[in-house]
Amino acid sequence: MKSDLPVIIVGGGPAGMVAGLLFARAGVHVTVLEKHADFLRDFRGDTVHPSTLELFNEIGLLGDLLKEPHAAIDTMTLNLMGERFTIATMKHLPVAARFVAMMPQWDLLDFIAGQGKRYPTFDLRMSTEATGLTHDDAGRVSGVMLANGETLSARLVIAADGRRSVLRDAGELPLEDLGAPMDVLWFRVPVPAGTDMSDVALGTIDKGGMVVVIPRGDYWQCAQIIEKGGFAPIEARGIGAFRERIVAIVPGLAAGIDAIASLDDVKLLSVALDRLTRWSRPGLLAIGDAAHAMSPVGGVGINLAVQDAVAAANILAAPLAGGADPDPLLARVQDRRWTPTTRMQAIQRFAHQRVIEPVLRGEITRVPLAVRLLDTIPLLRRIPGRILGLGFGRQHVQSPLAKEFS
Numbered sequence: 001m002k003s004d005l006p007v008i009i010v011g012g013g014p015a016g017m018v019a020g021l022l023f024a025r026a027g028v029h030v031t032v033l034e035k036h037a038d039f040l041r042d043f044r045g046d047t048v049h050p051s052t053l054e055l056f057n058e059i060g061l062l063g064d065l066l067k068e069p070h071a072a073i074d075t076m077t078l079n080l081m082g083e084r085f086t087i088a089t090m091k092h093l094p095v096a097a098r099f100v101a102m103m104p105q106w107d108l109l110d111f112i113a114g115q116g117k118r119y120p121t122f123d124l125r126m127s128t129e130a131t132g133l134t135h136d137d138a139g140r141v142s143g144v145m146l147a148n149g150e151t152l153s154a155r156l157v158i159a160a161d162g163r164r165s166v167l168r169d170a171g172e173l174p175l176e177d178l179g180a181p182m183d184v185l186w187f188r189v190p191v192p193a194g195t196d197m198s199d200v201a202l203g204t205i206d207k208g209g210m211v212v213v214i215p216r217g218d219y220w221q222c223a224q225i226i227e228k229g230g231f232a233p234i235e236a237r238g239i240g241a242f243r244e245r246i247v248a249i250v251p252g253l254a255a256g257i258d259a260i261a262s263l264d265d266v267k268l269l270s271v272a273l274d275r276l277t278r279w280s281r282p283g284l285l286a287i288g289d290a291a292h293a294m295s296p297v298g299g300v301g302i303n304l305a306v307q308d309a310v311a312a313a314n315i316l317a318a319p320l321a322g323g324a325d326p327d328p329l330l331a332r333v334q335d336r337r338w339t340p341t342t343r344m345q346a347i348q349r350f351a352h353q354r355v356i357e358p359v360l361r362g363e364i365t366r367v368p369l370a371v372r373l374l375d376t377i378p379l380l381r382r383i384p385g386r387i388l389g390l391g392f393g394r395q396h397v398q399s400p401l402a403k404e405f406s
């Protein structure tokens with residue numbers, strides 16, 4: 001392993017881009033490979049949670065990040081069977097930004113790319129897809145193979161290529177599938193001029209259905225939760241029935257719903273919940289969804305992915321900048337992130353089994369006591385607010401800013 005080779009990070013999502021930025025600012029040469037030509041894809045979570053905002057605060061970039069267009073949400077509401085309930089608040093959190101910034105993820109990633117480019121150690125290659133790994137004579141991972149037939153050598157490969165990671169398969173890292181009972185239908189509904197956006201709650205559970213509505217300026221990004229494999233019957237019933245069903249669950253979408261011209265405008269997103277039981281092998285480390293695919297429940301996946309990136313940089317950046325062999329340190333990243341990840345996945349599984357499955361089976365016929373308690377006792381709302389906002393095992397940036405950049 002030559003210490004003049006770059007660290008190659010595969011995947012320009014939240015995990016890969018934050019890791020790239022932190023390694024580069026510590027003086028480690030990184031090459032981030034992203035298979036798409038830009039970050040402008042429709043399916044991206046939009047939530048930047050307080051703990052992620054705090055990381056940007058720690059590296060002096062929070063003010064600039066918050067200049068990007070966003071909506072700040074410090075209180076979570078839920079429409080349940082026609083009534084609105086307040087179920088979480090973040091106003092008390094001990095951080096600089098006590099809210100979730102609802103920011104299209106392509107804006108967040110563009111912002112990080114722009115910051116990374118300030119460092120000569122940061123090399124972002126768009127339209128560059130990794131297809132596999134290369135190994136040296138001792139079997140250590142030594143680089144990546146690209147779709148164009150080239151190979152790139154690396155002193156360390158970081159797989160941040162998301163929940164369908166090619167590299168975790170190529171690295172034969174063992175996967176535990178936890179299962180998920182639902183899929184998501186992802187579509188946009190325009191917001192008619194003059195509409196009060198607060199008329200539509202972030203989450204609605206009603207009439208045996210569940211829809212999440214994310215405000216994105218002149219349109220709502222909507223996610224309907226359906227049972228796994230449930231799209232075929234929806235397709236068979238056609239676009240008219242689909243529109244009626246959505247409006248029955250969220251009446252506030254009625255004025256814009258006809259803009260969904262056909263079911264071609266509705267994307268089926270498959271939900272997965274899984275984790276690697278080993279995140280690394282010599283020369284290779286998996287982080288983010290590649291190490292543990294998160295369900296959309298709670299919108300915490302981006303947060304966990306970013307926290308993994310910070311942990312990886314905290315543990316590896318200074319030794320790499322000093323020319324050390326990273327292999328003996330790789331398992332420490334998993335050690336640090338395992339409990340926060342499995343706790344959050346346990347909460348997501350609980351929500352799958354105790355909320356989503358009963359909702360989809362039409363079994364929730366009255367408002368659960370827990371929801372009523374959260375709504376009536378403001379202090380109680382701080383608990384879900386803290387879990388959603390800061391997660392477990394929060395990381396602080398400890399990776400250094402290289403002397404030449406300070």
Ligand SMILES: Cc1cc2nc3c(=O)[nH]c(=O)nc-3n(C[C@H](O)[C@H](O)[C@H](O)COP(=O)(O)OP(=O)(O)OC[C@H]3O[C@@H](n4cnc5c(N)ncnc54)[C@H](O)[C@@H]3O)c2cc1C
Pocket residue numbers: 010011012013014015016033034035036044045046047128129130131160161162163165166184223269270271272287288289290293294295296298299300301302303305
């Ligand atoms: C329907 C749905 C909605 C969700 N909504 C939210 C939400 O609102 N908030 C939230 O926090 N989380 C949400 N999540 C979870 C969240 O999307 C993930 O947890 C998060 O994106 C993980 O970040 P990541 O960087 O690990 O992976 P990703 O965001 O998946 O990024 C991986 C990147 O790698 C690139 N890539 C993949 N393969 C290759 C390759 N071979 N070569 C080069 N590049 C490659 C991809 O193009 C992508 O840019 C949602 C999940 C689902 C399924």
